[in-house]
Amino acid sequence: MKRGIAFAALLILCAFAVSFSAPVSLAQDTDQMPVAPSATSNTTIVRCGKLIADADEPAIDGGEVLIVDGKVTAVGRNLNAPAGANREDFTKYTCIPGLVDAHIHLWTGPRGKYPSLPLATIRATKAMAYAVDSGIVAARVLGGEGFIDVALKDAIEEGTIPGPHLVPAAHAISIPGGHGDFYDFPPQLTPENFYTPENGFINSPADAEAAVHWQLKYGARVIKILASGGVLSPLDSPLSEQVSEEELKVIVEQARNAHVKVAAHLENLPTIWACLHAGIDSVEHGAGLDQGAANYMKARGTYLTPTLYIANNIVENGAKMHMPDYAIRKANLIWQGELQGFKIALATGLNIVAGSDQTYEPGKGTVRDEIMTDVRFGATPQQALHFGTKASAELLGLDNVGTIAIGKEGDVVAVEGNPLEDIHALERVRGVIVKGQLLPPANRY
Ligand SMILES: [Zn+2]
Numbered sequence: 385m386k387r388g389i390a391f392a393a394l395l396i397l398c399a400f401a402v403s404f405s406a407p408v409s410l411a412q413d414t415d416q417m418p419v420a421p422s423a424t425s426n427t428t429i430v431r432c433g434k435l436i437a438d439a440d441e442p443a444i445d446g447g448e449v450l451i452v453d454g455k456v457t458a459v460g461r462n463l464n465a466p467a468g469a470n471r472e473d474f475t476k477y478t479c480i481p482g483l484v485d486a487h488i489h490l491w492t493g494p495r496g497k498y499p500s501l502p503l504a505t506i507r508a509t510k511a512m513a514y515a516v517d518s519g520i521v522a523a524r525v526l527g528g529e530g531f532i533d534v535a536l537k538d539a540i541e542e543g544t545i546p547g548p549h550l551v552p553a554a555h556a557i558s559i560p561g562g563h564g565d566f567y568d569f570p571p572q573l574t575p576e577n578f579y580t581p582e583n584g585f586i587n588s589p590a591d592a593e594a595a596v597h598w599q600l601k602y603g604a605r606v607i608k609i610l611a612s613g614g615v616l617s618p619l620d621s622p623l624s625e626q627v628s629e630e631e632l633k634v635i636v637e638q639a640r641n642a643h644v645k646v647a648a649h650l651e652n653l654p655t656i657w658a659c660l661h662a663g664i665d666s667v668e669h670g671a672g673l674d675q676g677a678a679n680y681m682k683a684r685g686t687y688l689t690p691t692l693y694i695a696n697n698i699v700e701n702g703a704k705m706h707m708p709d710y711a712i713r714k715a716n717l718i719w720q721g722e723l724q725g726f727k728i729a730l731a732t733g734l735n736i737v738a739g740s741d742q743t744y745e746p747g748k749g750t751v752r753d754e755i756m757t758d759v760r761f762g763a764t765p766q767q768a769l770h771f772g773t774k775a776s777a778e779l780l781g782l783d784n785v786g787t788i789a790i791g792k793e794g795d796v797v798a799v800e801g802n803p804l805e806d807i808h809a810l811e812r813v814r815g816v817i818v819k820g821q822l823l824p825p826a827n828r829y
Contacts, residue, residue, distance in 0.1 A: 427452045428820045429465035430472045430796050432479035436804065437788040439770040443804060447479065451794030454819035459788055472822055474798040477814050480769070481788050482521030482795035484776035485751035487668055487689045487739025490528045501530040508532050511744035512540065512547030517823055518750045519797035519816050522549040522777060522785045526608045526647055526668065527556030527564065534603030551780045553608040553647070554599040555584030557592065557635060562626040563614035563649060592631040596638040607639040609648045612655040615698065615714040622651035622671065622718045625658065632662035651718050653677065660686065666779060668739065671718040673725030678732040687779045689739035690726040693749060693757040695719050723761060730762055737779050738772035752810040765807040794820035
């Protein structure tokens with residue numbers, strides 16, 4: 385029985401190794417299970433009906449991409465592919481760069497349940513497979529428990545599991561009872577050792593400093609502050625201000641010292657101003673953003689991650705999705721403010737990125753839904769595609785994704801239709817190539 389499980393596990397590992405790491409080293413390793421002889425070439429040529437290599441440039445009719453050892457080596461028309469190269473025929477489709485989600489969390493099971501960290505991690509692993517199968521090649525994880533996001537990043541980078549490049553925040557920094565506190569246990573049941581800076585909870589500037597240090601020590605590559613209240617937390621109001629000016633200052637200072645950026649969850653104007661004055665890099669959600677704050681952001685290059693899809697979806701479908709009453713009430717409270725902030729940001733020409741605020745529960749919403757919602761509320765398809773590829777990659781500090789260009793990762797997503805004419809083409813993903821390897825279509829949802 386045990387042997388059967390080990391054998392199955394080895395098969396699965398081999399399947400991943402073939403898809404996600406260099407097949408060349410596999411062939412030399414005599415300890416490996418024999419694998420089916422496949423196209424062993426390290427070179428892939430992708431032929432596209434149309435190629436949008438860069439969201440800011442016109443599409444290339446009949447465009448092609450040459451990928452060698454996982455990296456793009458040529459982009460254009462009538463490319464010379466060496467004999468024996470793998471050929472991917474996407475001539476019926478439009479090819480676009482892999483999508484980049486600037487704001488995600490991790491699916492760890494049904495809302496309101498508290499799985500063990502191992503179970504939570506196994507579920508999140510499935511979420512990462514869903515993300516990459518959906519054409520998402522990079523994502524920023526803005527808050528979660530137990531350093532699971534850091535573990536996933538390491539496992540993805542070493543080729544152990546499939547998934548997008550991750551920029552993890554580890555625990556978001558919150559006050560007890562604030563937007564990072566999802567536990568409405570009575571005081572007699574609250575464990576004393578839970579509300580600690582290591583777990584992201586702060587009550588003072590000293591705690592704030594410690595909280596940043598702990599996140600960085602265990603692998604955070606961005607710091608997330610929950611500066612205002614939010615929608616999904618049971619205990620607080622989105623209109624509340626939760627982190628003091630001194631705490632904000634300390635958090636930004638410590639992040640700067642470590643050369644990582646700071647993202648701030650903001651659902652009202654006073655906290656937007658407090659965080660802008662502290663020097664944060666991105667405003668998340670941004671309900672209440674007005675022209676004055678937008679001008680200040682424009683002058684400093686501060687990014688906005690609007691997250692329209694999640695707020696709008698709760699307002700329109702919250703009851704159908706069995707969301708708790710408090711979440712529906714609070715989503716209604718901030719929705720108009722988020723929409724208004726997005727429209728001001730568009731008109732002001734701010735750096736906008738696409739963040740879904742989704743957990744990548746298999747089969748559920750992705751950054752594709754955020755991009756489509758941006759178009760529904762006033763962005764052009766070209767702008768929205770820019771938000772969800774180039775702009776997000778830039779904010780995440782990932783210069784190897786965001787466009788299809790020489791030297792970047794060999795990631796290509798094929799969609800049916802032209803997303804620059806109809807953004808809903810993003811709902812019709814027909815192929816995903818990551819680092820030159822076509823993902824098996826059975827994994828797509
Ligand atoms: Zn979030």
